[in-house]
Amino acid sequence: MKKIKSTLLLFLGMSLVCVTSFSNEKNTLKSFIEEALQNSPYLKLQEKNVNAKDADVQIARANFFPHVQGEFTRDRQSDENYFTDFQKKRFEESSDTSVQSINTKLDQDIVAWAVDVKQDIFKGFGNVNNYREKKRIYDISVVEQKIEKNNLIYDITSTYIDLLNLSSQLSFLQKALKSALEQEKHAKRKYELQTISEAELLKAQEKSLEISWKLHEAKQTNEISKNKLNQLLGKPLDQEIEPEPLKLKTAQPKSLSDYLKEAEQNLDLQRAQLKLKKNRHKKQLTYAQHLLMPNLGFNFNYEQRGKKMTDLKDGWKFGASLKVPLFDGLENFGEKNKAQAGIEAALVEENLLHQKTHVEIKQHYYAWQSLEQKLQFLNKKRQRQQKRYDDVIKSYKEKAATLAQLHAIEVLVQEVETELLTTKRMQFLNILALQKLTGEIYVQNLF
Template identity: 25%
Template sequence: MMIYIKNIITALLVLVAIQANAQTILTKKEALQIALENNYGVKIANNNLAIAKNNSSIYNSRHLPTLSTNAGANYNNSNQEIERQDGTITNVNGAVTKTYNASVNVNYTIFDGLGRKYNYKQLKETYNLSELQARETIENMYLQLFSVYFQIARLSENTKNLQEALKISKQRLKRAQYQYEYGQSDRLELLNAEVDVNNDSISLINSRQLFANSKRDLNIILGVQKNIDYSVETDVEFITLMSYEALLEKAKENNVILQQNKKNIAISEFNIKANKAGYLPTASLSGSYGWNKSDNPATSFLAGSNSSGLNAGINLSWNIFDGGSTKTRVANAKIALENQEILKTQHIETIENTLNNTFESFQNALFVIQAQEKNVLTNQNNFDRTQERYKLGQVTSIEFRQAQINLLNAQTALNNEKFNAKLIELELLQLTGDLLNVEY
């Protein structure tokens, strides 16, 4: 409980700090803390887990006895005519009869064919399954959160590059204006420079719009209702992964889908045993302590009665043949188990295929990042040299613009590949069950 309160306080302090400073960096770790406390899907998953915990309690297992109490009173007022054996008749108007009763009853099932034992085990496994389902929800939230978080980071980097490109284009436009005014170039050069400034301005506006939209999307995932201005971390570091064979072994052991499948198999096995309880007898104990009193009218043989005492008994029942319903339930439970075994095989094959594809995609992405980094350096050097030659009048504005576009495209491609590779890495971690174990 103290840890839960501490986490809430930490998340609130993070929100307050972000609101207090418009340029506060929202780190990945802080974003996770806020989302774990406020994300709507996570809240629902935690509530479902609480329900499963209540259902798995001993109070829901039928292992405990039941205790009840009853009390009542009756009043009767009637006109009565009594005819005796000797032929005499007596009429009584307003004959009143009063009865009172109270009792305490206890019932306990000694043996029910082991049905409640396996039902109780089913409930425990259902709780474990709910834990895994909550974990799956949190894992999916992680991926959703980082998908938007890295989208913001990517757009942040791309926006900076577009701002720099627009700045360079404006400088070129100013140069073209001076050259046109002094007759050193024709109007076409000026018009080309104006078109490029307009295009770069449009690209920057669109990027800023996507940036703002992504921030609002992140606020939804974080469960934050106010529009908060913040920046995000743009540095990316990749973890050292194991071999594919080691990752596959880990996935078969820790993947949340496979673990849920194992729990469903265990639940199905207990369900078969619970249904087989219908073949066995049941035994139960019952006991009560009661009090009864009556006040009778004059027409009654007794003027009244008063009794109290203890009553106890044992009951044994055996449904020798129930029309085949137990047999049907057991047969269906076995088929349900078989379905779970089939799903397990399917899930293993699917995870193997997905892991293989994701692992290769990640390896390719790392290679492409290295190639794009070299490409950015090459285009940067080419642009710098072209810019110097453009200032000296040795290259045309078209050649200069092409060098500028090549550099911008290379920077954008590197940013896109960098953050896409990080998302692929997170998908690998989810497949192997390590997504929640990594420090962010």
């Protein structure tokens, strides 16, 4: 019996451990990012957009191949109509008896099949530039998919860190509120004994109200951040979610000069450069539609026709066509000006993105350096607060300090520890932002 009980207890213990570890693994930043990359509606929209642009490339490629069309007809018609009656009257008015005897009636049954082939030979390289333009648009959609992926990883990480910071802040504020209410209670007693002024009492009441307001605000912000994370993951907004503590990877940023060199890999900049190429192809396409630009093509038709399938007679037609636009109401000039404006706008956008990327790289790099110095300050501050805490503990044991004073110094120590954690997480976020600004974010490099 004892063996059975011990076996059951062991089984239950292992089950709890497995469930806990599974739950923990499920709520990590890595698992959230992997889940989002599979289920995010934002990435699915981009994937559909890429597929649509790829289809446009296939459509443009089709212009390089002959278009073959088959046709089969089986008709029955009246043997007389307006034209046969008209011909009959003309023949009857003739004095020639052989002409008068011509049968003007139509065959009522018709069977026919035909094959028609058309191929453009020269259109001022319009098909080539149209294909290149559609290919650049497809390339833009691929880059936009990478941009959406980058934004998704960054947004999930920043929201995850916000939730962790809010969790630490809520824990601190709850403890701080308890201590502030305790201090307010003591202040009331001292005021009643007239050992402190009314201003000191009001200051204690003001402190507890301030912390209560901040606690209320933090709870609401926490709820909104959870809704945002659920949205990014493609889950119901109100689904409960509790992120696990973030195991920060100790990573040092590269030098500023290295980041500035890698600025050319910025995805927004790559998209702008592709837009410039696309607009150049669009302008070249207008030359194919220019006035007096010949469009040369050929066509071939083969058919068999008769009353029924057993008496079909064949026929064929082969020819070339040359079309030259003479006047289009100046539409082509308008298209050319529009394409030129697109080129100039893309050049301006590319230059602006160059500058913007460099500024943002410096911004996040300097922010990381500033936070590094802040960490040194906070570590020193924590040492001082810890020393004060040790002194108050000693005084409390000797009954030279009250419990309220002990709680107050505990709050100060926790405040510094909370700020330390927040600062380290913000450093991590700045390094992630630098990765985003210099190309794709690779999840495997984060953990």
